[in-house]
Amino acid sequence: MVADRGRAIGGRMASRRLRDTGTAFDGRVVDYGASYFTVSNPGFRTVVEEMITAGVVRPWTDTFHVHTEGTMVGVKTGPMRYAAPAGLRSVVEHLAQSLSTIVTETHIERIDITDAGVRADHFEAQHVALCMPQPQANRLVPDGLLPTVGITWEPVIAVTLVFDEQQWMDIDGVFVNDDPVITWIADDGKRRGDDAPVLVAHVNPVFAAGHLEDPSGVLPNVIAATRRVLGIEALPSWSWAHRWSLARPIAALDEEFWMHPELPVSLAGDAWAGGPRVEAAWLSGRALGQALSQT
Numbered sequence: 001m002v003a004d005r006g007r008a009i010g011g012r013m014a015s016r017r018l019r020d021t022g023t024a025f026d027g028r029v030v031d032y033g034a035s036y037f038t039v040s041n042p043g044f045r046t047v048v049e050e051m052i053t054a055g056v057v058r059p060w061t062d063t064f065h066v067h068t069e070g071t072m073v074g075v076k077t078g079p080m081r082y083a084a085p086a087g088l089r090s091v092v093e094h095l096a097q098s099l100s101t102i103v104t105e106t107h108i109e110r111i112d113i114t115d116a117g118v119r120a121d122h123f124e125a126q127h128v129a130l131c132m133p134q135p136q137a138n139r140l141v142p143d144g145l146l147p148t149v150g151i152t153w154e155p156v157i158a159v160t161l162v163f164d165e166q167q168w169m170d171i172d173g174v175f176v177n178d179d180p181v182i183t184w185i186a187d188d189g190k191r192r193g194d195d196a197p198v199l200v201a202h203v204n205p206v207f208a209a210g211h212l213e214d215p216s217g218v219l220p221n222v223i224a225a226t227r228r229v230l231g232i233e234a235l236p237s238w239s240w241a242h243r244w245s246l247a248r249p250i251a252a253l254d255e256e257f258w259m260h261p262e263l264p265v266s267l268a269g270d271a272w273a274g275g276p277r278v279e280a281a282w283l284s285g286r287a288l289g290q291a292l293s294q295t
């Protein structure tokens with residue numbers, strides 16, 4: 001059984017439907033968590049190729065613009081970045097199709113070890129796999145049960161900007177270097193493939209850290225920085241800031257997962273398997289699943 005506190009599964013591969021924006025784009029889905037994912041592991045590649053064939057995933061781009069010290073300095077080509085026409089959350093939903101029981105809007109408060117195995121609130125199980133940022137897992141279990149891995153997590157505030165029309169040069173995304181406000185802008189229309197004039201900007205972790213109690217407070221600075229980087233004269237018609245207090249671990253462990261040597265508790269996610277990215281979370285979960293199926 002999978003229990004997730006979210007309204008839908010997907011976690012940081014987060015997509016939402018735009019509502020009450022006062023624009024023509026209500027009903028459209030926007031990605032406001034992970035921007036894309038990359039593929040290097042052969043097993044993950046096989047899964048991604050199956051999802052491309054199924055129309056769930058699309059190769060997006062291998063080239064982004066680079067903006068440094070106030071100037072668009074050129075482009076940078078790297079690995080292929082993959083996106084999803086229906087939003088990245090749909091990738092998780094597709095992969096979870098074969099799972100028999102998924103309960104959402106279920107915030108687990110406490111894990112207790114029992115004679116028969118483990119209890120997560122009122123759910124009884126033989127084993128619990130905590131597949132979330134470890135600071136969230138630590139809140140559920142007695143002190144000392146989980147390992148101290150000493151990984152710091154950095155915050156991001158993701159800002160969605162909906163414009164009436166595209167008034168910027170054709171870009172897929174821009175790495176923004178040396179800016180005190182933003183680090184990255186994705187063109188969500190290009191990413192999703194419908195060319196809607198929707199941008200998602202990520203706030204610099206230092207600036208984000210000062211606004212975690214008031215994420216909307218970043219909006220004026222982020223709008224100004226995005227318009228400056230892309231030379232946009234118009235104001236967005238709608239904007240929205242989402243806080244990710246634990247967006248990414250700033251380092252990750254090479255081990256694929258952790259399992260308690262005696263008790264039925266384990267950890268997996270993007271702080272393992274060389275993370276911190278979608279592919280690492282998949283590798284970590286797969287390795288833990290295989291290990292559990294052999295116990």
Ligand SMILES: Cc1cc2nc3c(=O)[nH]c(=O)nc-3n(C[C@H](O)[C@H](O)[C@H](O)COP(=O)(O)OP(=O)(O)OC[C@H]3O[C@@H](n4cnc5c(N)ncnc54)[C@H](O)[C@@H]3O)c2cc1C
Binds near residue numbers: 109
């Ligand atoms: C803004 C942002 C940008 C990113 N950009 C990229 C990128 O471009 N490329 C890339 O590869 N990766 C990117 N990432 C990282 C990527 O999203 C993660 O590596 C990956 O999604 C992690 O998956 P996970 O399953 O380990 O954790 P999560 O996605 O965090 O899943 C954990 C789940 O546990 C649930 N949960 C937590 N606590 C409880 C509880 N008490 N009870 C019940 N449920 C609970 C949560 O609701 C969540 O669904 C980005 C992340 C963010 C936030």
